[in-house]
Amino acid sequence: MSQLPTLRQLQFLLALAEHGSFSRAADAVFVTQPTLSAAIKELEAILGVVLVERGARGATLTPAGEAALTRARRVMTEAEDLVIAAQAAGEPLCGPLRLGVIPTIAPFLLPRVLPTVREQFPKLKLYLREDLTQRLYDALLERRLDAALVALPFEAPMIETHVLGADEFLFCCEPAHPLAQKPSLKSSDLAGEPLLLLEDGHCLRDHALAACSAGMVRSDFAATSLHTLVQMVKAGLGATLLPRMAVAAGLVDRLDLTVRPFDPPVVGREIGIAWRRGSARAEEARQLGEVIQGLLTPPQ
Structure with missing residues (x-):
């Protein structure tokens, strides 16, 4: 030989x-x-x-x-x-695990779930990376990440995902905005409405366009984060759509903005966990996802 x-x-x-x-x-x-x-x-x-x-x-x-x-x-x-x-095989969810998270999930979900994950899996050492969805998927395929918390749908070859829960869109505007006064808000009410969105590359932008694109007008301004987005709404540049997860985490607290749900709810995205097909960490990714699933705030 x-x-x-x-x-x-x-x-x-x-x-x-x-x-x-x-x-x-x-x-x-x-x-x-x-x-x-x-x-x-x-x-x-x-x-x-x-x-x-x-x-x-x-x-x-x-x-x-x-x-x-x-x-x-x-x-x-x-x-x-x-x-x-x-x-x-000897003890799941122990040792290092490299977890990616998209920016529209990380600051709103991680502070709630990480203490529970540490408590349930004290031997697990999480290494976190925040990045856009496509770059996280590339890192999964290149084996630089073991799993990623993402928003779905997002198609990618050789990537498997497990849905953890739904995250509906809420309408956010100034209190004087005409739609803030409507007793019932529908996605069709956004026809002709200039909306502020995140810049290209953020999957939340694509989900917003898919959920409420009928007649919707996109504003010329594109934000790099949800925090910037709500500040632009506060400055009177327009209205926007926000995920309930971010609002529940206090994104618009003390900003004197109106946040309204749609009737019926517009589920713009699903929260999921992703891993590379065939990965040795696939079952651990599922287990971690189940823990996070139990902590997700259901749509109200």
């Missing part, structure tokens, strides 16, 4: 590809530069190809090195999954 590369050699190749320098890669994996350089030469000898072009400005991978890098990532990930699966 031919000699096989070691996980350590593959780890060094990944570090070299990431840092583009033998010295920086050696620092990243806590070895000396000669140790890392020797390991890469041994790997090249085992594979019978040159993996790295060494130059004064650093190190770059050859085409063969790029091909090896792709498989090295896969092997290292499978090795990590092996460890995770074995640990989860």
